[in-house]
Amino acid sequence: MATNGAGKTHTESQVYLSTRGGDQGLSFETVVLKGLAADGGLFLPHEIPRATEWQSWKDLSYPELAFQILSLYISRDEIPADDLKAMIERSYSTFRSKEVTPLVHLNDNLYLLELFHGPSYSFKDCALQFLGNLFEYFLARKNEGKEGKERHHLTVVGATSGDTGSAAIHGLRGKKDVTVAILHPKGRVSPIQEAQMTTCSDANVNNLAVKGTFDDCQDIVKALFSDPETNASLKLGAVNSINFSRILAQIVYYFYSYFSLARQSDFQVGDQVRFVVPTGNFGDVLAGYFAKRMGLPVDKLVIATNENDILDRFWKSGRYEKHKAQGAEAEGGLEVDGVKAHEDGVKETLSPAMDILVSSNFERLLWFLAHEFAAAVGMDEEFNRKQAGQEVAAWLKDLKVKGGFGPVYKDVLESARKSFESERVSDAQTIETIGAFYDKVGYVLDPHTAVGVTAALRSIDRAGSEVPHISLSTAHPAKFAGAVELALNGKEGFDFSKVLPQEFVELDKKEKRVTTVENDWKAVRELVKQQVERELQAGS
Ligand SMILES: Cc1ncc(COP(=O)(O)O)c(C=O)c1O
Numbered sequence: 245m246a247t248n249g250a251g252k253t254h255t256e257s258q259v260y261l262s263t264r265g266g267d268q269g270l271s272f273e274t275v276v277l278k279g280l281a282a283d284g285g286l287f288l289p290h291e292i293p294r295a296t297e298w299q300s301w302k303d304l305s306y307p308e309l310a311f312q313i314l315s316l317y318i319s320r321d322e323i324p325a326d327d328l329k330a331m332i333e334r335s336y337s338t339f340r341s342k343e344v345t346p347l348v349h350l351n352d353n354l355y356l357l358e359l360f361h362g363p364s365y366s367f368k369d370c371a372l373q374f375l376g377n378l379f380e381y382f383l384a385r386k387n388e389g390k391e392g393k394e395r396h397h398l399t400v401v402g403a404t405s406g407d408t409g410s411a412a413i414h415g416l417r418g419k420k421d422v423t424v425a426i427l428h429p430k431g432r433v434s435p436i437q438e439a440q441m442t443t444c445s446d447a448n449v450n451n452l453a454v455k456g457t458f459d460d461c462q463d464i465v466k467a468l469f470s471d472p473e474t475n476a477s478l479k480l481g482a483v484n485s486i487n488f489s490r491i492l493a494q495i496v497y498y499f500y501s502y503f504s505l506a507r508q509s510d511f512q513v514g515d516q517v518r519f520v521v522p523t524g525n526f527g528d529v530l531a532g533y534f535a536k537r538m539g540l541p542v543d544k545l546v547i548a549t550n551e552n553d554i555l556d557r558f559w560k561s562g563r564y565e566k567h568k569a570q571g572a573e574a575e576g577g578l579e580v581d582g583v584k585a586h587e588d589g590v591k592e593t594l595s596p597a598m599d600i601l602v603s604s605n606f607e608r609l610l611w612f613l614a615h616e617f618a619a620a621v622g623m624d625e626e627f628n629r630k631q632a633g634q635e636v637a638a639w640l641k642d643l644k645v646k647g648g649f650g651p652v653y654k655d656v657l658e659s660a661r662k663s664f665e666s667e668r669v670s671d672a673q674t675i676e677t678i679g680a681f682y683d684k685v686g687y688v689l690d691p692h693t694a695v696g697v698t699a700a701l702r703s704i705d706r707a708g709s710e711v712p713h714i715s716l717s718t719a720h721p722a723k724f725a726g727a728v729e730l731a732l733n734g735k736e737g738f739d740f741s742k743v744l745p746q747e748f749v750e751l752d753k754k755e756k757r758v759t760t761v762e763n764d765w766k767a768v769r770e771l772v773k774q775q776v777e778r779e780l781q782a783g784s
């Protein structure tokens with residue numbers, strides 16, 4: 245235990261640094277409220293804690309397990325134990341399953357971790373219910389005894405390819421001292437996702453449809469955070485997985501599903517398992533990397549991308565490039581493998597929430613890889629952190645200026661391959677897998693989950709069927725009617741209305757509130773400013 249500048253006691257895993265070297269020693273509260281570091285980097289704990297007692301967590305309930313894990317990253321001095329427990333209880337009480345994230349046996353040694361039992365029917369609820377409560381907790385503490393303009397009013401801006409948006413809205417609707425602005429790419433989210441977001445009638449929630457891609461929305465959010473004036477005047481908060489608390493809350497279900505497997509099969513605690521993760525912004529699989537580094541026996545984390553395969557190409561080549569090498573792909577609106585390729589390079593696929601060209605959390609993994617590379621030289625920790633920050637900043641600069649970087653050093657790539665494997669899954673294969681599992685076991689997979697399951701089958705072929713595979717099911721199939729119906733219409737006994745939750749019936753008939761905006765961060769800033777002013781006036 246040490247004491248930081250604010251006199252709080254903490255371990256090294258309870259204080260935070262920026263991946264680009266600009267900050268260190270920050271508290272958890274600062275990191276949650278700031279979202280993104282001032283140097284443009286992402287926050288990480290100084291070190292990943294080793295969970296020496298992890299095996300004793302086997303029979304804990306989901307909230308009890310969450311409390312154990314989160315406590316390793318949050319100093320009791322910042323959030324007292326009883327407050328943290330209460331916040332966790334509240335966050336998971338909104339889930340439809342008592343288990344929160346149940347594990348389902350698909351066949352042989354393949355299991356599906358259902359992460360969609362929260363209010364918005366995607367895995368994002370597992371972290372965003374908690375983040376909504378965290379924001380509320382920190383704001384209530386900051387604003388105690390304050391009135392009017394004295395109060396800290398948080399402006400949450402988020403970019404979504406469909407799921408983060410509705411989960412954030414469910415986590416923050418109606419919360420005091422919070423304005424929410426969610427940016428989605430116009431016309432590139434599923435009709436249900438769009439309706440889930442835009443039919444929210446709470447006054448503090450606003451939807452902006454950006455004429456661009458998800459990456460454009462994410463760039464706008466990062467531009468707002470990087471602008472000191474906007475950041476200071478609007479007091480921005482992040483709901484995307486750039487916010488470290490998102491990654492933190494997602495670590496829990498890796499441990500929980502591991503223990504579920506031990507409870508419901510002859511799998512022994514201590515045995516190795518593989519996790520397969522449908523991947524876009526790299527937040528979910530990064531949480532798995534944290535779990536592995538904390539001590540969970542994870543043989544490999546398998547990254548499953550759709551045809552937007554920048555990550556898969558990195559694991560194959562060591563290059564991280566927005567565009568494929570010359571000749572590898574026809575760009576500019578032509579068709580490749582039957583899929584439209586836009587001039588911006590993002591393909592519209594049947595798993596639209598993963599139509600992402602630049603995975604923002606990959607930066608966090610790069611920091612660990614660069615840190616490990618520096619540490620091999622045998623200098624002190626200050627040197628290692630400085631080297632890692634400089635290396636990450638240089639790679640990210642090349643990504644911005646040249647559209648890519650690499651190949652990275654051989655040792656860096658080897659170290660990435662030690663923990664991860666990767667697979668690219670086409671739309672045709674996605675549809676085939678949805679159809680095959682319906683035929684075999686009568687289970688309806690959503691297309692993102694089907695990307696993961698396809699990758700899992702390939703991984704089982706490589707690793708052997710004795711290693712259990714837990715494939716993450718990231719969304720409820722009803723959110724993606726187009727792909728599911730394409731795969732299953734005409735199959736005996738299939739009726740889409742049977743998988744449709746009551747909340748989604750006639751959702752599209754409700755009144756919608758959405759503003760279309762150009763792909764221009766200054767235009768977005770003006771809209772958000774007007775919205776905050778309106779709300780502050782209404783509240784005063
Ligand atoms: C349904 C679904 N699956 C998978 C992903 C990919 O998760 P991540 O961005 O954490 O890699 C997303 C969103 O990103 C999603 O919405």
Ligand SMILES: N[C@@H](CCOP(=O)(O)O)C(=O)O
Nearest residue numbers: 404405406407408484485597
């Ligand atoms: N698929 C996501 C994209 C945003 O990812 P995040 O995890 O960084 O919030 C979405 O559905 O919005």
